[in-house]
Structure formats: C-alpha cells, structure tokens
Amino acid sequence: MRVSRFILWLQAWLFAASTLAASPLPREQISALIMPPFSLGEPVNGKGVYTLLNSGGAEAGYAFETEPLAPLPGFSGAPVNVLVLLDLDGNFLDVRLISHNEPVFVSGLGPAPFHRFFEQYPGLSVFSAITVGTPYGETDSGSSLVYLDGVSKATASVRIAHDSVMAAALTVAREKMHGVIAAPPARPDPDHSEPLDWAALVDQGLATRATVSNAEVDAAFAGTLWADDDPEAQQHPEAPYLDLWIIDLGPPSIAQAALSRDGYDELQDFLAISPEDEPLLLIETGRHGLVSPEFIRNTAPDRVFATQNGLPVALRDSDLLVELSPDLPEPLHDGTAMILRADRRLGFDPAQAWTLHAQAVRAHGMFQPETGTVEFPVTHRTPERFFLRAEAPAPVPPWLEALRSRRTDLIVLGVLLTTLTAALLLAQSRIAARKTLTPLRLTVLAAVTLFIGWWGQGQLSIVTVLGVLRATAEGGSFAFLAYDPFSLLIWGFAILGLVLWGRALFCGWLCPFGALQEFAHHLGRRLGVPQTGLSPAWDGRLRYLKYGALAGLVSLVFLAPAHVDTAAEVEPFKTAITTYFLREWYFTAYAVFWLAAGLVLFKPFCRYLCPLGAAMAAGGLLRWRNWIARRAACGSPCQLCRVKCAYGAIKPSGAVRYDECFGCLDCVSIHDDPSRCVPLILSARKKQQLEAAE
Known part of the structure; x- marks a missing residue:
C-alpha cells in the first residue's frame, strides 16, 4: 500500500514537472x-x-x-x-x-x-x-x-x-x-557485408597509404633552423621516414579484413559501450612512430591530428591492443599500430573525406631546445556504401571518456566491492566473530574513507538521485551518470545491497562520511568522552527528520530546481569528502559539528537527518530476505541485542527494523556467541543440569 501511494505521488510530481522544460x-x-x-x-x-x-x-x-x-x-x-x-x-x-x-x-x-x-x-x-x-x-x-x-x-x-x-x-x-550544412553524420551499416581481404582493401582504396622519405622531410625543413638536426635523415635519404596506412574500422566488413578474430571481437566490445565513436586504425612502419615517447594512452595523440572540411576533428586513443589479421603483410605486424576514435557527435562524418596530418618534429639545441614542425597531410575516404545516414540526429549517448581514464581505480574499486559483498553474503558469521568484527570493520571503513572517499571522490549524494528525478521529469538523458563511472559502480553495488540487505550495505559499509562518523564515535570512547543517547521517544521522533529532508528536496526539484543544489548542502559530504574541509567557514563548521556530535552521540547525522539515508531506507523495500537470524527468545525474555544496538534498530519484540539497520553486525556477533547470547547460555546451563542429574 505504501509503495503504491509513493508511486502515485511520484507520477503526479513528474507530470507537473513535465511543463518546466528549459x-x-x-x-x-x-x-x-x-x-x-x-x-x-x-x-x-x-x-x-x-x-x-x-x-x-x-x-x-x-x-x-x-x-x-x-x-x-x-x-x-x-x-x-x-x-x-x-x-x-x-x-x-x-x-x-x-x-x-x-x-x-x-x-x-x-x-x-x-x-x-x-x-x-x-x-x-x-x-x-x-x-x-x-x-x-x-x-x-x-x-x-x-x-x-x-x-x-x-x-x-x-x-x-x-x-x-x-x-x-x-x-x-x-x-x-564554411557553408557546410550540419547534417547528421553517417554511421556504419551493421547489415552491410561483403567479402574483403587485404588485397581488396588496398585495391579499393579502403586502406590508404602514404610514404614520406627522409629526403622529403629534409627538403621540408630546408632553409630553417632545423635543417641539419636529423643526421639519420641525411645518412639514409631514401629510407622511409613515414610509411603510414589508414583504415576506418567502423564498417564491420573492413574491420574483419584488417583485424584478427580476437581483435575484431575486442573492437566490437568497445563499440558497444562507445557507439558514437568511429574507430580509425593507423599502422606506421617508418621512423615517425605516430606519437612521442611522452604519449599517454587514452589521450589525444601528440604527433598526428585530423581535419575535415577545414575544421578540426577531435581524435583520442581508444586504448585497445591492436591485433592485426594474419593475412596482412609481415612488415605491418612489425610497425606501430593504434586505433584512434573520432566522436560523430562532434561533427565527424566518416563517409566524407578527412585528412590526417602527420607531424615531423625536430629540436635544435641541447638545453631548452627550440622545436620546429612540418606537416604531411594524408586524405582518406571510405565509400558511402558502408554507411547509413539517419534523417534525424541520434540521441546523445553517455559520455564514456571518464570510464576509460579511471580504469585502474575502477578495477581496484570493483575488487574491493566484490570482495566485501561476497564476504558479507557468504561469511557473515565469520566476520561477526567477537575478536574479528571491530578491527575488520574499522579496516574496511578506513579503506572506504581514504580510497572511495578522498582519493576516488566516490561519496554518493542525494544530488544524483535528484538529478535522475529531474532527467526523468524532463524526459532528458541519463548520460550524465556515466561521467563519473567510479560513483556509478558504487551506485550499482548500493542498489544490489538494497535487494540483499536493505540500506545496510551502503549506509553501514560504503559511505565515507558515515565512516568518519563511526571513527568519531570510537575516538570519543577512546578519549573517555561521556557517551549519551536520546530517549526512545525523541529517538523515534527525530528519525522522521530525514524523510522530511528528502521530501523537501524532491519537492524543490519540481517547484524550484534552481535552489536544489543549495538545499542539498544539508549533506556535509561535499565539505568533508569532496573539498577536504577547505570551504567557507560556515560549511566547514557545519560538517565539523556533525563529527563533533558523533563523539558523544552515535552517528547522529546518519540516523536523523541524512536525506540519502532516507532514500536508501525507502529503497530497502526491495529487500527480499530477513538476513539477521532471530530466536524465539529474542525479545521475550532476552533484550540484550536491543540494548546493545547503537542504532536502535531492534524493537522490544526482538524484530529487526531493517529500515534503520546499518549492518554493523553487533547483534549477529551476540547471536552467534555462546558466551554472550542469553538463550544459548541458558540452553547450555539446562543441558549441564540434565547431564548432572543423570
């Protein structure tokens, strides 16, 4: 019933907001x-x-x-x-x-x-x-x-x-x-197929070759400061300085002829996540080498650039390992090969002629040398039959550049999240062991704070939820989510956690600011700061503040979207995590206030005011299992777990309130410990008495 009301309410807001398009x-x-x-x-x-x-x-x-x-x-x-x-x-x-x-x-x-x-x-x-x-x-x-x-x-x-x-x-x-009408660019036709091999690529002009000898480079630099700065060119004037092949790998038939089977499959995997990129294969067997020694993969090449219709074409390395077809001539396998990508959204039309400019670079002088360049243009065009032209622009897909630039961070994050999720799912009792739980939990929270929070800038925020609501309301694109793949991966595991544990996985284990609050609690205890807690009545009342904060922010999305980001400062995450507390004094004071409060009151912001926590609690309706074991004696007569639960997530009846559970596993530790669980202790004593009576 509550879910149905929430859906109807959300649909009403979305309908009202549909008229507010910019x-x-x-x-x-x-x-x-x-x-x-x-x-x-x-x-x-x-x-x-x-x-x-x-x-x-x-x-x-x-x-x-x-x-x-x-x-x-x-x-x-x-x-x-x-x-x-x-x-x-x-x-x-x-x-x-x-x-x-x-x-x-x-x-x-x-x-x-x-x-x-x-x-x-x-x-x-x-x-x-x-x-x-x-x-x-x-x-x-x-x-x-x-x-x-x-x-x-x-x-x-x-x-x-x-x-x-x-x-x-x-x-x-x-x-x-330039008088060029900005028509939709051509796109490779996935259904066009024709048998091609290397000889056909060369004969039909699908593979363009350009050669420049050392003598030609010397001639281009003649009369300049750099005329004598390439001894190798003077010693071997007829040797090739540039021997370049250009092949557009967008059309499947061409890609299959130029690449090995594994190379083709890897390219298709890349194009599946980057559908707007046109892959361009360059093979160079001369001295030029395409890029300088300082080149960094997945960035723009620094020794070649492209133009089309007199306008620049943004080229970027695709970071793919090129595996050429075994049918290609042996010298090509020994050369430098790389696959660049050109974004069709920015105007590149692969069915029109475009020009690659290869730069010859020379340096004059030993200290702080002066650098000079000459350019050798090579024009390439792939026939129209390999492409389709849409009548209307295709929807702009998510921008995936950040995905590839953060590859290492994503791998580490994926391993961390997968390991933690699997451990909590498969080895919960071992993690909750009395001697293991606290040091293991603090180690994980330290990694979350340092790597996910301050290093990776992966602090999830209610701003993302509100952005999704706004995009849904206005019929916009969700591509903005892909601009931060690090956070997007955390969102994926947080949503998985909603199904397996409710809010517990994210709020209890993956939130950097929540981790800081928990560290503040342990610091307060270590310093001997008196710990306090609210009365059950006030605790119950204040828990609803976070839902009020969430409702207010969602309302602003539709009524006053220009003020959403200001109101979202109710979260101190940006101050504590994104800017490392280096902000205006009032923002810093606000974040420090909540951490200071955590010295005496256990995680007050997380429990009472966090709008993201409220959204996670609502998302906990997706949870499909009660993952904390209970006994018949839990709650009647035993109240130990309820008393020890710092979150107040256990009712007097012994039932767990999963919408308030942060997954700290303290109750699991007690439940599985024969020396602390009252029902287990009483059962053991009764068994001893029976054995003694016999």
Whole structure:
C-alpha cells in the first residue's frame, strides 16, 4: 500500500514537472551579456544564433548559447549553458558561463574556478584542435594541439562543458562560415557485408597509404633552423621516414579484413559501450612512430591530428591492443599500430573525406631546445556504401571518456566491492566473530574513507538521485551518470545491497562520511568522552527528520530546481569528502559539528537527518530476505541485542527494523556467541543440569 501511494505521488510530481522544460534565454537577456564594443544583431536561425555587430554596426561574428545547439547533459543531469562569441574567422572573442547545476561548482569549489576555465578560450580558434589536459613533456613539444587547463576535482564537469562549447561552435562554423550544412553524420551499416581481404582493401582504396622519405622531410625543413638536426635523415635519404596506412574500422566488413578474430571481437566490445565513436586504425612502419615517447594512452595523440572540411576533428586513443589479421603483410605486424576514435557527435562524418596530418618534429639545441614542425597531410575516404545516414540526429549517448581514464581505480574499486559483498553474503558469521568484527570493520571503513572517499571522490549524494528525478521529469538523458563511472559502480553495488540487505550495505559499509562518523564515535570512547543517547521517544521522533529532508528536496526539484543544489548542502559530504574541509567557514563548521556530535552521540547525522539515508531506507523495500537470524527468545525474555544496538534498530519484540539497520553486525556477533547470547547460555546451563542429574 505504501509503495503504491509513493508511486502515485511520484507520477503526479513528474507530470507537473513535465511543463518546466528549459527554454533559450530571451533576446533581452542575451543582449545584456554582450560587452562593448559589440552588440547583438538579428537572429540567423531558430536555435538562438545571432549576428554580432561591432561599434559601427557592421557584422563582426556570431553570438549563441550552447544549450540549444549542443545540449550535452552535465553531471547534475542538466546541460551547462555557455555564451559564445565568435568572429567571422572563427576565433573566440568571449566565452562566458550563463548557467549550470554542476554540484562541485555550486558551492563545493565555488563558481570562480568554473568561470576562470572559460577565460582561456578568447584568442583561440574554433579551427584548432583544442583539448582539456596538459601537454606531454615540455610545452615546446611541437604538437599542434591546444591545451586548456582543467579544474582539479572537477575534470568530468569541465570536459562536458568543453565538449558543449566546441560542439556548438563547430555547428555554427560549419553552417555559417564554411557553408557546410550540419547534417547528421553517417554511421556504419551493421547489415552491410561483403567479402574483403587485404588485397581488396588496398585495391579499393579502403586502406590508404602514404610514404614520406627522409629526403622529403629534409627538403621540408630546408632553409630553417632545423635543417641539419636529423643526421639519420641525411645518412639514409631514401629510407622511409613515414610509411603510414589508414583504415576506418567502423564498417564491420573492413574491420574483419584488417583485424584478427580476437581483435575484431575486442573492437566490437568497445563499440558497444562507445557507439558514437568511429574507430580509425593507423599502422606506421617508418621512423615517425605516430606519437612521442611522452604519449599517454587514452589521450589525444601528440604527433598526428585530423581535419575535415577545414575544421578540426577531435581524435583520442581508444586504448585497445591492436591485433592485426594474419593475412596482412609481415612488415605491418612489425610497425606501430593504434586505433584512434573520432566522436560523430562532434561533427565527424566518416563517409566524407578527412585528412590526417602527420607531424615531423625536430629540436635544435641541447638545453631548452627550440622545436620546429612540418606537416604531411594524408586524405582518406571510405565509400558511402558502408554507411547509413539517419534523417534525424541520434540521441546523445553517455559520455564514456571518464570510464576509460579511471580504469585502474575502477578495477581496484570493483575488487574491493566484490570482495566485501561476497564476504558479507557468504561469511557473515565469520566476520561477526567477537575478536574479528571491530578491527575488520574499522579496516574496511578506513579503506572506504581514504580510497572511495578522498582519493576516488566516490561519496554518493542525494544530488544524483535528484538529478535522475529531474532527467526523468524532463524526459532528458541519463548520460550524465556515466561521467563519473567510479560513483556509478558504487551506485550499482548500493542498489544490489538494497535487494540483499536493505540500506545496510551502503549506509553501514560504503559511505565515507558515515565512516568518519563511526571513527568519531570510537575516538570519543577512546578519549573517555561521556557517551549519551536520546530517549526512545525523541529517538523515534527525530528519525522522521530525514524523510522530511528528502521530501523537501524532491519537492524543490519540481517547484524550484534552481535552489536544489543549495538545499542539498544539508549533506556535509561535499565539505568533508569532496573539498577536504577547505570551504567557507560556515560549511566547514557545519560538517565539523556533525563529527563533533558523533563523539558523544552515535552517528547522529546518519540516523536523523541524512536525506540519502532516507532514500536508501525507502529503497530497502526491495529487500527480499530477513538476513539477521532471530530466536524465539529474542525479545521475550532476552533484550540484550536491543540494548546493545547503537542504532536502535531492534524493537522490544526482538524484530529487526531493517529500515534503520546499518549492518554493523553487533547483534549477529551476540547471536552467534555462546558466551554472550542469553538463550544459548541458558540452553547450555539446562543441558549441564540434565547431564548432572543423570
């Protein structure tokens, strides 16, 4: 009955919220954001793109919001909306944040670092290959990539924002500057099949080859400072400097001809989770090597870049081990092979011609050498027959770059969560043994605090739940969840825990702030701080505060969504975990207050005010078993477990209140211990008396 009411209530709120979808800013508000000497001109389309006028009234460029053109969902579920001013040559004049709901910038780090991030764009060109990160090695490495400094602890948010800026800017550049209508890009046809082998790939131009000799490189550097800085090129002028093959692996028939069976299967697994990426195989058997020694896997290559229709194409290493088909010539197996990926959402069309630019880099001087580059363009095109063209843009899938960049953390986290879950499920009694429980539990909580919390930034928050509600209400995408795969994996195990244990797995074992509260309790006892507890009546009343906090936050999602992130500060998680207590004094004081209260009162925030705990308790309705064993004598007459339960999760009748149980296993330890469980002690005494009587 309670579940049905909750579903009906939620459906009513969702229906009410469906009319609150965001719309582009009115012209007056956009005009107010344009700084002199520029002013806003007339609209050029129905997506919020305006002409930009100079002080004399002449057309100077374009002004537009990113949200109508590239509504990539941010981490909160809502897009980051940015004002972009481009001149007629495609240079950024101004990039300014309009609105966002990224939790880490709402009040965690504050908005200043986010605003400073966008200050890096003016002076850059939309036609440059711009990426968020740091260059490999010295800044004079010779790469044509332009790097933007990210924001520590907010990498996912700034990369989403950067993708939004570039996707919107490139859309305008294609249509208004280059006269290229931004049609949906072609996608590989999964049903197109034709027998191909290596000879067919070469004969049909499906594998493009480019060769550059050492002599040609020397000729390109002739007359420059770097003309004599490559002795090997001068000693072997006819030897190949670059011997490059380019193959688009998106079409299945081509991929099957170029890769081994295992390599093809691995590629398909990758494409299953990155359906918007076009995989491009590069094989180089000359001296060039494709990347510098400082190159880092899963990032943009630093010795090659691509363009299409005069605009940059964002390339990134796919981090796949390339296993070529045994039918390929032996020299190719001995070369450097890598699979790059180009994102079709950002405008790359694999059925149109595109150009790969291979850079030759030379350094002059021993100390702080000067670096010079020349480029050798190679154009490739895969025939249209291998592709399909949709009439409408495909839905934007989750952005999966963070998934691959945090691979090591995810592996460690997966092992930790799997081991803990299996241990609690299969060896609960062993964990609960009297001598084992406390040191083992504190060890796990320390790992949760240090690795999951402060290192991995995996503190789950009610903000994510509210973001899901908002995305559901507005019919938006849930792709923002994939921008933080570390937390998403924890969410998966937390939901599994709801089925197996109710709220106990997350609230009792996986919450970093909950772990800090438990450490505060042990510290208080170690320091001899007097412990206290509320009366049963007040304890029962205060437990409902967390449900009130949850209901208030959910209401704000639909009634006043702009205030949700501020209200969500009822959670001290961002202060204690995300920013390491380095915030405004009032936020820090609030978090410290709850930890200080934990010295005398057992986990007060978790028990009485945590809205995420309330959501977990409600989700505990999914629990399919009573996992704490009880005896007939539990509660009548024995009250030991109820008295010892610091959470007050055991009723006088002996029944467990699973919506308040944090899985500390103290009652399990007592229940299984013949020296502490009163029913077991009485049973043993009765048995001894019977044996003595005999």
